Amino acid sequence: MDIKRYVNDLALEARAGARALGRATTGQKDEALRRMAEALKKRAGELIKQNRKDIAYAEKKGLSRALIDRLSLNEKRINEMAQG
Structure with missing residues (x-):
């Protein structure tokens, strides 16, 4: 895969992620942050x-x-x- 396509794909994934994050509840966001913190420590x-x-x-x-x-x-x- 060439770099231009790779960067474009990353941008599309980021956009989709931003939309999903915008729809997430506070509880879902808190849970995601808790899991990320656990992964960092682990x-x-x-x-x-x-x-x-x-x-x-x-x-x-x-x-x-x-x-x-x-x-x-x-x-x-x-x-x-x-x-x-």
């Missing part, structure tokens, strides 16, 4: 492992320490994301 180890690779690449490319710090994930940051 996969924290995997997220941190992959983030380390991203950080190593960022360091190799010479990104600033401040930016690298903002991009870095750890258990505390993931838990804070899950808490909202």
